Amino acid sequence: DLSLEDALRATQLALDKVAAQDDGIELLTESDQTGLRIGNQLLFASGQIEIGIHGQELLGNLAEQLAPMVAAGGSLQIIGHTDSQQLAAQQHRFPLGNFQLSCRRALEVANCLIQAGIEPAQVAVGGVGEWQPLASNDTEEGRARNRRVEILVKMPDNEALPEESASKASTDHQ
Secondary structure (H helix, E strand, O other): OOOHHHHHHHHHHHHHHHHHHOOOEEEEOOOOOOEEEEEHHHOEOOOOOOEOHHHHHHHHHHHHHHHHHHHOOOEEEEEEEOOOOOOHHHOOOOOOOHHHHHHHHHHHHHHHHHHOOOOHHHEEEEEOOOOOOOOOOOOHHHHHHHOEEEEEEEOOOOOEOOHHHHHHHHHHOO
């Protein structure tokens, strides 16, 4: 069995490796958040909630990388985000608009991770729709950056991974 510290270090290195392998995946190492930001283009077709084959493979690999941390008592928070464009053509499927779409996408990502072996009790899901943009929704590039799913890694005491682990992992990689 890994100690919690060893599991956290291994998870940080694994996240770094996953982020380096694919364009559209960003490693989050802010003091209050550690995890991955995955661009929706890697997971979903426009306006859809079904995860594509590439996205399923990506999440399966990610589940393997996250398993030691989850086994050591860590948990995952999966949050869906959208751009601000309205889903007029999908109104019948998503009557609550982007908010509902972001929740459904986060749920699909969680389900994929659970199917790949992550313990369901260690997963929380949420969606914030268009309300936490990273970039302006005035350009296609900005809208694309805003369409994402974030997988945040939490320690058993609900703190993010220690900042020294995050900075150590990134300096080890240089």
